[in-house]
Amino acid sequence: MLQPNQHEHARSKDPVKYGELVILGYNGSLPGGDRGRKRSRFALYRRAKANGVKPSAVHVLSNPHDSKVRFIQHIAAAVHCGIVRVRDLCLQAVNSRGQHSISFTLSRSQTVVVEYCHDNDTDMFQIGRSTESPIDFVVTDTPGGSKESEDSSSAPSTISRFACRIVCDRNPPFTARIYAAGFDSSKNIFLGEKATKWKNPDGHMDGLTTNGVLVMHPLGFPEEPKQGAWREISVCGDVYALRETRSGPIRGPLAVGESSALQDGSLVDLCGATLLWRTADGLLKSPSLRHLDTLRLELNAGRPQCPVGLSTLAFPSLPRSHSLEERQPWAYLACGHVHGRHDWGRRPERHREESVCAGSHGECPLCRTVGPYVPLWLGCEPGLYVDAGAPTHAFVPCGHVCSEKTGRYWAETPLPHGTHAFRPTCPFCSAPLAHTHTHTRLIFQGPVD
Incomplete structure (x- = not known):
């Protein structure tokens, strides 16, 4: 057993963690599993030797x-x-x-x-679509949470092969700053004739990438989070207002006084995938996967019932939360009443399996409200939560369940979509949320005995 001073020495040897990047839309892991540099979240640690x-x-x-x-x-x-x-x-x-x-x-x-010359005081991490060795975190286009998006894998990616780089100070307070574009295998960033570029008043050159790297710094995250304004980051790390369109030729005005330094809850959009930055301190305050599973067990311990089939419902354990199970809770999202899987009020012989498994519209047997009827899925990516509250609300129309505060924050957070549009999406699956009814409070029926 380690003696007290040995414990202190062991802790001092732990690597310094700058923070983590979480890709929105994967709910804890990639569909095929996290492997190597291609994963749903990426932790940034201080390197053994500075590479900035x-x-x-x-x-x-x-x-x-x-x-x-x-x-x-x-x-x-x-x-x-x-x-x-x-x-x-x-x-x-x-x-x-x-x-x-x-x-x-x-x-x-x-x-x-x-x-560029070596910097002993910083570590550099590169993010992009390329699988070449300079890229530390391989990011591909995120499906949009719908069946149609599954066919989009054949479409050309809008994420740059060398999309951006994050430079972290090796000494406290370990500030992380983001820059557009990453160095390729030849250690070069190349801005061609058609790229948006300019010379600043102080004489140094700067520019933007084709589809841009957008950043949003929230205010008061996560205690009382409020959305900030979306900005664009230049190759040299300056902050600008957005262009008229994502790849427009003219840069926006300089955002005077704003910084490229990431803070807890900052969002980074690469035009095809959106990443959430959580600082090491912020992660210590966020719920753990074990806590989320405890909330699931407490919910199941209440033995929620299906008011139609009178069967007991239960959320599956978090590692199995991607496949439907027999006792899976379903809900009518227009009213929030939770049921089991049933075909009440529908035509069971017509596209039964397709419509039920994917979710459909129907009339709630309890209150006769018509709306989406979908299976409920627990949000099991802890980094996306802004509090540790009970899972009481579901996003509409996907049915991912989280705390009320978390649901409200993401429902009020517009994410970049296309060349100039913004829309709120479910952070767990990237499905676009309904325009007027983004999330609903769930109403569980208790056991009758």
Whole structure:
């Protein structure tokens, strides 16, 4: 057994946790399971050795005979059959020195290359669709919570291969900052001629990615959370108001006084997936998976009954919460009355299995209210909760169950959708919520004995 001083020494050896990123829409795990760098949540820990970078030298290359690239021009000419592009030469010149760089192509004859040098005080984590080694957290497009979205996997992804990077201070208070775009396998970020880019008054270059990296910092999260304004983050980490459309050519106005520093509850949208940032301190205050399971057991201990079949209902254990079970609670979401699975008031012979399993509309036997009739699913991703309250409310129309405060917060949080629209969605499955009746209070029937 460890002695007290050994316990203290063991704790000091624990890695420093900066926070976690949770992808909205997966309710605790990817459909095929979390594997390696592709998972529904990703924890950021202080690295054994700092890998952060910071800007250093700036080079303006205006012709292929620049002294920095002259020594590789012959190789490039051979590869390109005599046609040498300034961009290619810039990248080779910088990469030949093993340094990170950001290349801003202003025209076919001029490129600005900003070199980055090692930073001993920061750790860098990269996020994107690519599975190449520079990406720490592989993120793919999130289904929209409907049957139609399952076929969207064949559509081109709108998430960048190297979407963004988060840079964390290695020393307290371990501030995490987000930047658009990530360095590729050649340690380069390349903004081509058509990319939105500019020179700031202080002289440094900056730009935006094609579909943008949007961020929303809430106020008072999670105690009294209120939504902040959605902003766009530049490649160099400045904050701007949104463009007219997601990929518009003109940047929005600079959001003076606003920061790219992530805070507990910040949302990051990559145009295809939305991530929630939870700080290490925030996670300590949020409910654990064990607590959520305790709430489930307490709910089941009340022996809720189906008023039609008079059977006892029970929520399945959280690891099995993705498949329907015989005693699964169902609810009429227009009124909130909880039932078991039944076909009262419907035509059982017509598309019975398809309509019942996927959920359908029907008339509640208790109050005759007509509305969605769906199975209920417990929200089992702890990071999405803003409190540890009992599971009393369900989102409409998907039927995911959570606390009242959590349901109200997400129902009032519009998430980016498409090129310029915003809509509230269920954080557990990404299904768009109903326009007027986003969540409902559940009414359970107790046992009759």
